[in-house]
Amino acid sequence: MEALTNMEKANKTFLEEVSKRSGEKLSLCYQCLKCTAGCPTAPNMEFRPNSIIRMIQMGKKQEVLGSSAIWFCVYCQTCGTRCPNEIHIGVLMDALREMAMEEGVHAKEKNIHLFHEAFIQSVRRGGRAHEVTMLMEYILRSRDLMKGSLIPGVKLFLKGKFPLLPSFVKGKGEIKRIFEKCKK
Amino acid sequence: MRFSYFPGCTDHSSSYEYGRSTEAVLETLGVDLVEIEDWNCCGAAATHSLNRLLSLCLPARNISKAQSAQVGPLVVPCAGCFSYLKRTEYVLQHDEAERKEIEGIVGFTYEPSLEILALMDVFLNRIGLGKIEEKVKKPLKGLKPVCYYGCALVRHPKITQLDDPENPQYLDRLMKGLGAEPVDWSYKTDCCGADLAMTYADVVKKLVGKIVSMAKEAGAHCIVTSCGLCQMNLEMRQDIGLPIFYFTELMGVAFDVKNQEKWLKKHLINPKGLLESLGLS
Amino acid sequence: MLEDRGAAFGLEGRGKRTREFALSETLLKRSDPRTLSEAIMKKLGVFICHCGVNIAGTVDVKSVAGKMGEVKDVSHSADYIYMCSEPGQQLIRDAIREKGLEGVVVACCSPSMHENTFRKAVKSEGMNPYLCEIANIREQCSWVHQKEKQKATEKAEEIILATLKKVRENEKLEAISVSINRSVLVIGGGIAGMTAALDLAEGGYEVILLEKEQALGGHMTQLSKTFPDLHPALPDLFTKAKGIEMHPGIDLHCYSEMEEVKGYVGNFELTIRKKATYVDWEKCNGCGLCIRDCPVEYVSQFERGLGVRKAIDLLYPKSVPDKPVVHRVHCRYFIDGSCRKCEEVCPEKAIRFNQEDERIGKKVGAIVVATGFDLYPREKLGEYGYGEIPDVIDGLTLERMLSVDGPTKGKIIRPSDGKVPKEMVFIQCVASRDPDRYMPYCSRICCMYTAKQAKIYKEQVPDGQPYIFYMDIRSDGKGYEEFLQKTIEEKGLLYLRGRVSRIFQDNGTVRVLGVDTLTGNMVEVAADMVVLATAVVPSDGVKDLAAKLRATVDRHGFLTEAHIKLYPVESSTKGIYLAGCGQSPKDISDTVSQASATASKIQALLSTDQLLQDPLIAFVDEHICSGCGICVEICPYEAREMDSRRGISVVHSALCQGCGACIGACPNFACELRNSSSIQTLRMMDTFV
Incomplete structure (x- = not known):
């Protein structure tokens, strides 16, 4: 039973950092899953696009940067075009890959x-x-x-x-x- | 009519058919293309995947060259190149801090008056369907293509500002103008997964398989594209032998331009049988 | 035949006479010979409505229309796709004129839908409207027998035949005209009651406004800022309260309760109990010296336990009216006579220890019930600590903290130690949407006020982390979703989708155990403070009040409306209207809308001096009535009384609702209901049995 005890400060920074870097308003996500529903490569991701956003909100930095999902995004922008809150997940994924490399996280893909x-x-x-x-x-x-x-x-x-x-x-x-x- | 022209890296390689047919068709229509001097790669998927700043600066260099050439709007045939140039244009127009950074690195001052146009936009909205119809010698009668737009032309619509992102019509209108009977279908803008074409063949095969089989199910004779990556990917990763044309090739057929053989023979899936069966070869 | 049927109706125990004998004997004795054959109609019309496919999809309307045309004395039978439409009504009018119809049966939907429509239609052709009857073949036939078309068609025929038998013996009746009192009582001085009172007073009606607390405002006085515009609650409220205090048309009674209500729509008679305040409010100048010098302090309920108040005090500072009340249970004078401090310092000599409750009588034509809400008590919530964890508070308590003139002067602090909470948990749907243990309904205000509170918290404590546990976000009001998304974007609120399993005290923090269902992970927060958005429940005493008003409440104690969609502000009792949270949980915008709706309805009702009432009420055959008085006892509307001079019971026509209780109770068959006489009913039954 994995329990998340209080959001640590560092984790809160992750959301802020990703938001700033990508320019995307990640806290607006409805978790409506419109992104995942139309994603051509979601079946190959261990965390689907909507989950990636949730994990960023929850401060799961290592899991996100070390995921295969960020490498499977092909920037088709289907998600970004249809997102009700105008979150461009393609742009977000770009930012996450850059962060992963800067942090020296081994690319899962x-x-x-x-x-x-x-x-x-x-x-x-x-x-x-x-x-x-x-x-x-x-x-x-x-x-x-x-x-x-x-x-x-x-x-x-x-x-x-x-x-x-x-x-x-x-x-x-x-x-x-x-x-x-x-x-x- | 003169346009500044960005051919892109695949112009003489994987998109050979696209490049040559575009030149031939525009010549028929009396349009001059002035190639951007010493253009460079737009950066493609790889660059924006790993380095945002680089992915903005590489297209910016081309924009700066087109700007100083002062020829007119910049025409980009490849859908991928078009989308990366448009993306840079969007940032240059909407983010002052990033614009200054890009200008500093590339060494130019951005001039928002330069228009960046997709090739099909030029055909439909600059040259006009009327003029194109005038040039048709061999109407594509009996040819039933499905028009495939893919991702890069229509998404994100705020950036590409081209046609409807869910049900685009540009290619369909063009095909009708050539006398073809484009078939309506629901996979016009589905992604073919070309970015993973070399690394995850199985993933891409599934995506391409869906698109190609749905085209066949819709009763199409062939797929018409405007993207080098899509065209190559759709030919390479299918196994039902459905021909994949660049839309300019079909314009070439309808205009009956010379030397079509030069590029038609380059296809992995030979389209000549189809053209012959309809008396178009 | 009838004898057997009488037995079937449980009538065999009524002496030696059979029901048939008794009836015929009774009818023969009647002074009004109308009910005998001479009054029976010979020319009847039947009109069958398809109601689109609602009826025609199940009942073979064409065949029914054909069969009805062959029934004795039916001189016209027709069907039409929508009989209630203008061309449909025209069919009826034309047939009356051309065929000289004497009575009409419309077979269609429930009479509650269109009885009035068709009665008006026949009236326009000069027919008495009460000679038009509805045969309900939709709700009572086609809708419930959709799978048995043949049987449904047969049943529709029987329903129409029975109604034909009834209408043949209908009387021509005229509506009863009742004179009315044009003033209005509003119960409850919260935002709902104040809005209704002001609207009515502005419309020129005399209003009596009753408030059980010593000042106006209700729960809104406890709020800090209100969503979605974040306006402070008090200024908006004061504008209304001052308007009421100064309005010449509003007779305000604070610290007062309803003791008794008699009468009926247009003519209610009230007894109001004004509780003793022990202060002569006429003399009191509101100087506040008595409050300053009162030595007794006790925990203030208004401040939700966070502050204290004096034994003589205002409800809240600058209240409207700004007059104090001596609270008897806390006052030393009343406990042991040891203190008269207030009396000593009062410059106006306004203290009246000997004051007593006062009863005043009033007459009104209509009543608005705006009794408001309370929050479900946290003391009953086991998994949330039975109200015993000091740093677990409810939403209203946080509102008091957030109020600049509240007990913490607007600062959010932990009740246990006064520290600023850095880890702040909000829990929505506490005791709401929990049919098994608490309330099944959605309390409708919690999603929005929680977002608002989290926003204000984040503004006050920028380095604090608010966590909001929720099931769904319901932001259906105008501008609400936009407010919510903007708040989430700007304030970085962390919404966790899932109910909290339980909370408990642990080493100075409050442990919150939950799950984030969006990731599937268990979540445990060591919170500094927890705010529970507890369910909205009807305020205390609504049930008693409803009983006095003969209004009904649902199983949760919310007042019930006459029709959830079509008559949402009318109660089930004529002349009594509902506004605000007493009817169902709702926010300020909806409350104000509903309150204004009651005011409009009442203005329409009281726009004339006379009220027309349906004449389908009880009457007494004075030749038969023995004056036993059983009917007087049994009448729920106090519509029967004894005429001692004649020694019989009479019907008060304005009060009688035509319920029929007296008809069943009368041992002599002396009571009948107009146009639903026993003989009519038995003849109708004949068709079915």
Whole structure:
């Protein structure tokens, strides 16, 4: 029987911090579950979108930042469009992932995290995304052979839709500076 | 008619069909596209997932370039790119503190007069359906597509400011203008899960399977999209062989533009059989 | 035949005569020969309403209309989709005119719905309205037999046939005109009573306002700020109270109770008991010296136990009226004669230790009952500590704390040690929505006042944490949901969905055991203070008062309205109207609306000098009446009295409600009910049995 004894000050800060960071008015949540009802990836989350909000209200910082739910959100914004209280859960999830990384919380969905990282790396290098280098980096770092993705990936490659050579911007310096200044 | 143009990273790779057909169709309509000089990646899903500030600054650089080019409104064909550019535009217009921060990092002063338009918006509201209908040589008679808008164009409506988020009509109107008979269905704006396409194939297969099978159930011959990620994902993760077109490809068919073969052959699911069966190839 | 049936009615014990013999004998003796054959109608009309599908969906109306057309003496039978509609009524009017109908039966819904409509319709064609009768084939037939269409159709036929038998022998009657008294009594000086009194007085009616406490205002005087606009309660209240005190048309009686009510709508006779205040209010100038110097202090109920008051005191500071009362049970003069301090200091010599209760008689035409509410006593709530934990208070107690002129000068502090509570728990639905042990109903004000209190708490104690345990949030008033969401957003209130299992004292804190059903986690809060939103219950003494007024109360003691939707401010007794929480829990906005509604209803009722009453009442055949007086005893409306000169019982037509009690009780069959005579009733029964 897990009992929550008084809200500790640190926990109250979590709600405040997440609210501030995301700009979302989380205390307004009705728990009507409209978000979860329309979420395409909710079936894969251990805590559904509405529960994530409730857990933030209840100060469950570790559970929230360590959840797979925050990585499964695909930012389709179905929730945010339909929420009666205008809570953009997509934006909230972005903020939670950032917080998780800053706090050094191990990403529960490592591969999703690495895939995003690989993409960003590819943009960092040349200012534009390059599928082949991005996928190579992802496969190397995650050691995910992308069982289900390999064959279609090869097909795309064979169709010439994944060019071998990347296209770079001229202003690489500008891109580098932006990346530097946006470094967390 | 001249527009500033942001092709996006997939223009010459996974969205090859979209890029080429867009160019051909706009040429037919006499529209000039001026590519943003030295544009960069919009940041896509990965960037906003991990770094909010970066996800605002990368599009901002493109906005700054389009602004200084002074060509006119900025047209973005890819739905994903469109939504990230619009998101940055929204922040620049509504959050003064963040605007100043972004301006400082990118090194420009935001000018709210620059319009950012989705490609279909240009077709319907700038060029006009009348002009498009004039150019139709081969009406898409007998073709029954379902129009699939996905997430990025219509959500969040306050940001994208494009069409109705629950029952959008732009593509349907365009298809009717081309002589096709778009089929009404209920999955126009359901998410295909493309962000997880490479990492959670099984999750995505389920989402795509639903969309594709529901299109088939509605009696559609094909799905029409306007998003590079959706198009690739819908082709790659289905196993019923339903063709997935970019809407500009069907405009190309109707306008009977040259060299269609160049991009039609790139599809993972070959659409030519369908076009031939209706005498459109 | 009839003899057997008489037995079936339990009439066999009435001497040797059969009911039939007795009746015919009785009827023959009657001075009015109308009831015999010559008065019987020959041309009757039957009109069957479909009521959309309500009747026609079950009863075969076409076939019934056809059959009725063949009944002897029925010269017109018709059906129509909505007989109460204008074209429907036109059918009736046309048939009366064209066929010369002498009586009409409309087979439709309950007479409480449209009897009046159809009686007006026939009257417009010159027919006496009491020759139109309703056969109820909806509530008493189609609605209850939806699965048995054939039987329902047969039953509808029987109901109409029976009604035809009745109407054939109906008398032409005229409404009874009664002169009325145009002043009004309002019982209760809270926001409901004050609103009704002021509205009526402004409308030009004389109002007697009765308040049991020594000052006006009711519970609203105990409140701090009110939702949803957060206006302080007292200024709004004072405006009304002062308006009442100064209004020439309002006769205010504070510290007074209703002792006896006689009479009927338009003519109530009251006896009011003015309790002794032991102060001559005429002389008292409100200087307050007596209060200052009174040596006796006792725990104030007004302050919910948080403050004290003197043996001579006002109800609350600056009360309206601002006159003190000596509270006999606490006063040393009355206990042992040891003190006359107040008398000594009073500059006006206004103290009257020898004052006695006074009884005054009044006459009014209508009465508003606005008796208000109390909170369910915390002492009866076992799982919440039986009222014995000092830092567990109820909502009204917190209101006293929040009031700037209250016992803590507006500060929220723990009653046990005066510390500011940092962990503050609010519990909603305490004893409400608990049919098993307490009250089954929703008290309707708790969700909103709890949100308001939590908001004020958070403003006063910014580093405090309010927890609100709730079952559902009910914020249905105008602007309420918006108020609530805004408060939650701005104040960071933590709502926990779930009932608290129990609370107990533990080492200086109050342990609260509950569950957050939204996460499924057990929740335990070591609270500094707990506020219980206890159920709203009717105030003390309503049952006794209702009995005096012959008004009814429900099983919880709330006064019952005549019809929950259509007559929500009328009581079941004519001329008595209901306003405020005495009828059901409600907030200030709804209370004021209801109070104004009673005032409007009464203004309409008293807009003429004469009141028309239904003539369907009892009458006495003076040739038969033996003057035994049984009817006088049994009449619940005091409508029967003995005419000692003639030695018979007579009917007071204005008082008689036509209930029929005297008819059943009369051993001589001397009483009858107009248009529901025994012979009519037996003939109707004949159809069914």
